[in-house]
Amino acid sequence: MTATPASADDVLKIDIDGNVAIVTINRPQMRNALDEAAVAKIDAFFSNIPPEVGAVVLQTEGPHFCAGLDLKEHHAKRRSPTEFMRVCQGWHRAFDKMQHGGIPVIAAMQGAVVGGGLELAAAAHVRVADRTAYFALPEGQRGIFTGGGATVRVARIITPGRMIELMLTGRVIDVEEGQRLGLAHYIADDARATALELARKIAGNARLSNYAIVTAINKISDMSATDGLYTEGLIMCMVQTAIDDVQGRLGDFVEKRTEKVQL
Ligand code: 1HE
The missing domain is CATH 1.10.12 (Lyase 2-enoyl-coa Hydratase; Chain  A, domain 2)
Structure with a gap:
């Protein structure tokens, strides 16, 4: 595997393995919560995918896929409505590039796939979960709303009615129910290995x-x-x-x- 210059402290690590890019969000100490800088890095990668790449594996470090919006940053910044609108638009831009950029993205998910983490996963084209994965939209409990595309992407996958129920109740759904609803396409013992195998196969298509x-x-x-x-x-x-x-x-x-x- 060849790697672009990346160090252990990079928030977004990028490894190129033949015609597959492995993109790793690397904030495990924050449960991969996404701050403005992390979203900007995701945007930058999907704005400029190396030409040899035919598929992307999106994975994260640590026991949880992604805890969503960085609530510490959000709390500290006390964003005005306009400032938060800009943040939401930044998420929409980055995830739109991922979903509509023309290169298949295969997500490998583990542990919490919640809030903005579920919005991130929903922008991938193929979703592989390991047996620890679970899903929730806890925005109602935090006093906010979805802002990273869930009303469009998650609602389309699970239906608007199911999304309303999940948000109102804060219910956490396990990986089997997640698969029945389409949030995971595959359940695998090793989600990363399965995602990479699928990415290699997909990259072999025209x-x-x-x-x-x-x-x-x-x-x-x-x-x-x-x-x-x-x-x-x-x-x-x-x-x-x-x-x-x-x-x-x-x-x-x-x-x-x-x-x-x-x-
Ligand atoms: C965080 C975040 C975060 C953890 N922002 N810092 N998302 C949520 O409401 C999910 C909030 N997080 C959790 O429920 C839990 O952290 C987890 C279930 C994901 C993981 O639990 P656990 O026991 O493994 O870890 P922890 O002890 O809760 O968290 C470890 C550290 O990560 C801790 O910081 P520390 O300084 O005490 O070590 C946490 O504060 C930190 N951390 N999650 C910031 N989200 C565009 S709009 C999108 C809207 C949303 O995404 S709302 C949903 C937000």
């Missing part, structure tokens, strides 16, 4: 197909059915005419050189 998958499906779900179907057709044409190796990939199937789709 790059432009991956781009279309991670950008078009969410965008099309914002459209009317008529616009969505039209857009889908256009993207299909663009993808299959622009991919250099499409004939090769199709030929591999026609000439029986590739695996069938089977259980």
Whole structure:
């Protein structure tokens, strides 16, 4: 594995392993709570993903994935409504780049995936949890609201009604229920290893197909059915005419050189 210059104290560690980037949020002493600097680093990475990278593993250090907003910073700064609006917009920008940047992101989750930590995970395309993972939206107990995209991303995954119930009650859901609701796609003994294995496989897909998958499906779900179907057709044409190796990939199937789709 080659590593970009990173030290143990970096808030965001970035390792490039072939065509997979492993991005590690590194504030375990704060349970990976996100302050303004950490969000800016996430934004910077997803604004400028190295060109060789075909998939990203997003993971965090320590026993908890992410405790959400840095409540100490928030408490100390006594932010005005406008200042907090800017913070929320910063989260939205960073997580939008992650979700719509065109490169698949696979999250490896453990322990608390709560508040803004769940908002972060919801911006990933594939979510792998280990058996310690649990999920909650405790904003109601803290006297705040979601500000990192949960009303859009989490509500779409678990439904708005379920999100309202979780926020009102502060209920904590375990990994099995999280999987049933779609917050985890996989439960694994070693979430990081499974996420890396999936990332390597995903990075082997045609790059432009991956781009279309991670950008078009969410965008099309914002459209009317008529616009969505039209857009889908256009993207299909663009993808299959622009991919250099499409004939090769199709030929591999026609000439029986590739695996069938089977259980
Ligand atoms: C923090 C944070 C934080 C821990 N901001 N410092 N998020 C929450 O409401 C979750 C708050 N955190 C917790 O419920 C717990 O810390 C955990 C369940 C995640 C972990 O428990 P534990 O026993 O392993 O650790 P701890 O002893 O609670 O925390 C260790 C340290 O991390 C401690 O600091 P220390 O100086 O006493 O060592 C904690 O204060 C610190 N810490 N979580 C700051 N979140 C864009 S809007 C998003 C809205 C939200 O995300 S609201 C939800 C906020």
